[in-house]
Amino acid sequence: MLRFAPSPTGDMHIGNLRVAIFNYIVARQRGEKLLIRIEDTDKERNIEGKDKEILEILDIFGIKYDNVVYQSSNFHIHQEMAKKLLEEKKAFACFCSEDEIAIEREKAKLEKRPYRYSGKCEYLTPKEVEKLKNKKPFVIRIKKPENPIKFNDLIKGEIELTPFDIDSFVILRADLTPTYNFACSIDDMIYDISLVIRGEDHLSNTPKQIHIRKALGYDKEIEYAHLPIILNEDGKKMSKRDNASSVKWLLQQGFLPEAIANYLILLGNSFEREVFTIEEAIEFFDLSKISRAPAKFDIEKLKFLNKEHMKKIKDLAKRFNVNSIYEDLLQIFKDESSTLKEIKEKFDKVFEKSTDEEFSREREILKKEILENELEENYDDFKKRLQANTGLKGKKLFMPLRELLINQKHGAEIKDLYKAMKPYLKEIIKNR
RNA sequence: GUCCCCAUCGUCUAGUGGUCUAGGAUACCGCCCUUUCACGGCGGCGACACGGGUUCGAAUCCCGUUGGGGACGCCA
Numbered sequence: 001m002l003r004f005a006p007s008p009t010g011d012m013h014i015g016n017l018r019v020a021i022f023n024y025i026v027a028r029q030r031g032e033k034l035l036i037r038i039e040d041t042d043k044e045r046n047i048e049g050k051d052k053e054i055l056e057i058l059d060i061f062g063i064k065y066d067n068v069v070y071q072s073s074n075f076h077i078h079q080e081m082a083k084k085l086l087e088e089k090k091a092f093a094c095f096c097s098e099d100e101i102a103i104e105r106e107k108a109k110l111e112k113r114p115y116r117y118s119g120k121c122e123y124l125t126p127k128e129v130e131k132l133k134n135k136k137p138f139v140i141r142i143k144k145p146e147n148p149i150k151f152n153d154l155i156k157g158e159i160e161l162t163p164f165d166i167d168s169f170v171i172l173r174a175d176l177t178p179t180y181n182f183a184c185s186i187d188d189m190i191y192d193i194s195l196v197i198r199g200e201d202h203l204s205n206t207p208k209q210i211h212i213r214k215a216l217g218y219d220k221e222i223e224y225a226h227l228p229i230i231l232n233e234d235g236k237k238m239s240k241r242d243n244a245s246s247v248k249w250l251l252q253q254g255f256l257p258e259a260i261a262n263y264l265i266l267l268g269n270s271f272e273r274e275v276f277t278i279e280e281a282i283e284f285f286d287l288s289k290i291s292r293a294p295a296k297f298d299i300e301k302l303k304f305l306n307k308e309h310m311k312k313i314k315d316l317a318k319r320f321n322v323n324s325i326y327e328d329l330l331q332i333f334k335d336e337s338s339t340l341k342e343i344k345e346k347f348d349k350v351f352e353k354s355t356d357e358e359f360s361r362e363r364e365i366l367k368k369e370i371l372e373n374e375l376e377e378n379y380d381d382f383k384k385r386l387q388a389n390t391g392l393k394g395k396k397l398f399m400p401l402r403e404l405l406i407n408q409k410h411g412a413e414i415k416d417l418y419k420a421m422k423p424y425l426k427e428i429i430k431n432r
Numbered sequence: 433g434u435c436c437c438c439a440u441c442g443u444c445u446a447g448u449g450g451u452c453u454a455g456g457a458u459a460c461c462g463c464c465c466u467u468u469c470a471c472g473g474c475g476g477c478g479a480c481a482c483g484g485g486u487u488c489g490a491a492u493c494c495c496g497u498u499g500g501g502g503a504c505g506c507c508a
Contacts, residue, residue: 007508042507098506105505112433114504139506156437165435165504173506180508204436204503228438228501235500263444266457270445274457291438291445294501298443301458336470394467402468410469 002027003035003193004058004065005184008050009042012057012247014297015199015230015238018264021278022227023197024063025265028282033066035191040072041183057247061257062278071183074190078178081186081216082140082171090215091171093129093138094121117141117168140172142182142212149207149214154195154225155290161207169208185209188222195223197287200294202226225287228268228294235296244299254341259306266305268295275308303338310334320344328420332412349407354432356409359400363432365390366400370429379418404429 004020006012027034036058038051051070058065085091096118108115122143124132132138144167150160171182178186188196188209196206203226210222230245232238238245250260261278268291271284316330317323319340326347333346354363369389376382386401387393399409405417405428421428 005508009508039508045507094506101506109433114434116504137506159436161436167504170506175506177506179506184508200437200502202503202508205508226437231501233443237501267444270456274444293438295445296443298458301444304458398467408469412470413466413468 001033001035001191001193002030002195002197003037003188003191004063005037005039005071005187005198006054007039007042007045008054009045009047010050010240011249012054013238013245014247014250014260014264015227015245017057017061017247017260018230018267019198019227020058020063021061021261021264022225022285022287024065025278025282025285026195026197026287029285030195032194034064035193036065036068037187037191038068038070039180039184040070041177041180043177060251061261069187069191071187074183074187075177077190078183078186079172079176082178082182085142085171085215086140088215089143091140091142092122092124092168093133094141094170095124095132095136095138096120097136116164119168122168137174139170139174141168142171142215144168145211145214149210151206151210151224153203153206154223154288155228156200156203156226156292159203159206161204165204166208166211171212181205181208182212185212186216189213189216189218189220192220193222195225197225197227200226200229227290228292230267231294231296233296238297242297244297250302252341254339254344255302255306256309256340259302259309262305262309263302266301267297268293275305307338310337310340316343320347322347325423329417332416332420336412346406346408346411350405350428351431352407354403354407356403359396359403362390362392362396362400363404365392366397366404367429367432370404371426375422375425379415382418383414404432407432 002023004023006016006020024034036055038054040046040051055068082091086093094117101117104118105115121141144163146163148160148162149166150158152158169181170179172178184205185208187193206224206226213222230238232242232245240246243249247260251257258277262276265276265278265281265285266274269285269289311334313319313334315327316334317325317327320330320343322330329350330343330347333343337343337346354360366386369386373385376385387397390397392400398414402411402414402417403409405414405421405425406412411417418425
């Protein structure tokens with residue numbers, strides 16, 4: 001079983017979505033199930049409704065999963081496991097206050113050395129522990145391992161972390177809730193996860209999680225693949241400040257889910273084809289071939305892919321919830337737009353009044369001519385008549401004419417527009 | 433600061449010692465099409481971070497430098 005484990009603490013990030021897509025693809029390739037695990041261990045930061053939003057987004061992208069679980073519902077198991085480690089002396093109660101730790105951390109920074117837990121509470125006698133337990137709040141720390149922890153990452157290769165870098169870290173908070181690493185490690189164990197695909201920012205958590213399971217006596221090896229992170233234009237990690245990092249924002253901008261998914265799969269990869277769907281990618285995607293270097297997000301390339309995927313859409317009127325007589329016009333706008341939003345903006349403009357001064361006189365002449373006569377079947381005949389009866393020609397004919405049609409000076413060929421708009425052309429021009 | 437990861441056109445990448453005067457895509461520029469713009473067709477610009485090795489031969493292997501990124505929470 002594979003899993004996608006988002007925390008419900010903010011908008012879905014494209015990096016997260018990429019992780020979800022890859023988990024889905026690989027689960028399908030391996031014929032394994034996909035579990036969605038909502039990591040809601042931090043009560044303070046959980047945002048009401050974000051879990052539903054995440055599931056909706058997975059749905060929009062066509063990511064099918066077999067089950068959804070909430071990490072908080074396993075708290076009792078996490079607590080039991082912590083108790084077990086405590087009894088086996090693989091973990092210990094730590095009475096250091098947050099202030100004390102903060103001071104030590106500050107000191108380490110000043111001395112330009114990495115902060116590590118002092119080990120102060122590790123060797124308290126059982127009697128001392130009992131005494132302190134009644135007086136002070138405490139956390140549970142797991143003892144750091146005796147030997148380095150090694151694992152083989154499917155993307156990064158062999159990774160090793162020393163006991164010093166793993167450190168004796170907190171597994172249970174003072175309020176008895178588990179920390180991320182502890183809950184995650186145990187849940188991966190109890191749901192029998194075979195492969196964890198996640199972002200590179202978790203790379204140094206992995207040895208800690210392996211250490212936890214080893215301490216619990218779980219021998220089965222879980223495979224890992226850590227994806228390089230996505231950088232913004234400036235080469236920094238994409239954050240909430242970057243609009244494009246939000247899946248919701250991209251969707252609002254009129255990017256198709258198919259195109260976004262396509263782009264996220266393509267990023268850091270190379271295939272024979274560049275334009276494809278998630279389902280098609282299952283055929284040729286290879287996790288081990290992802291570039292190990294972080295990649296910059298390029299919205300221009302996304303636009304290109306969006307255009308490609310938009311070509312396939314035949315029911316734009318339905319998508320925009322407008323009368324199907326406008327389908328042909330929408331299709332013309334589609335050819336010159338790179339997002340749905342762009343199409344819609346061009347379409348909406350057709351129904352607005354023209355305010356442009358430059359050709360207002362020519363527009364009036366043409367408007368009168370068009371409204372007073374029957375429309376020709378053929379555009380060329382229509383054009384000839386306008387030319388003959390108004391005396392307008394060249395730029396002074398075509399620019400105002402296009403403005404009458406679509407309220408823009410530039411755009412698709414008038415011939416095509418005429419054909420598409422003929423049934424309702426007079427209506428539009430009347431209100432222009 | 434410490435640990436870990438990474439390094440080919442602006443961007444995403446192909447490339448696993450000779451087939452590389454480095455291929456593709458995108459972006460950009462030009463021409464054609466179009467009485468305009470876009471689409472489409474054709475073409476162009478553009479990269480092996482640097483310095484040492486190894487080798488007959490290095491984008492490719494090794495070392496170093498530089499640069500970038502990630503991690504160092506009772507966040508996930």
